[in-house]
Amino acid sequence: MPLGMEGFDRIEAIYRFLSALHGRAIPPDTRLTRQQRARQRRMVRAFDGERAGATQQEIAEVLFNIGHLGRDEWQASSARHRIKTLLRDARAMVAGGYRKLLRHRRPR
Structure with missing residues (x-):
């Protein structure tokens, strides 16, 4: 994972993706x-x-x-x-x- 400022956006997107994948509540997309x-x-x-x-x-x-x-x-x-x-x-x-x-x- 790149460590630039975009890394925060990617981590947030991965978290939403994993939540959906495992049937958990998906956090809101705040972009x-x-x-x-x-x-x-x-x-x-x-x-x-x-x-x-x-x-x-x-x-x-x-x-x-x-x-x-x-x-x-x-x-x-x-x-x-x-x-x-x-x-x-x-x-x-x-x-x-x-x-x-x-x-x-x-x-x-």
Whole structure:
């Protein structure tokens, strides 16, 4: 096991794995908050929608449960900006950024 700062994350992951393997209660994974997990799910759904050919507006309508907006309303909508940010971050995650999910944030 590497002895760098990542070693703590690995030990925690091994402990959760062994707990599951031996039928014990699995300690909570503390790498992401509930809000971060929800955002990750929205990112994956948005990315999947984009890959399936949906427009950004169609994705926003589904993810944020909003009705169809006219062109001008959509251009000024906060949902439009949220979708753009989600898709940008989802693309970065797919391009290798997902590795950051495996680590705890540490002060520099």
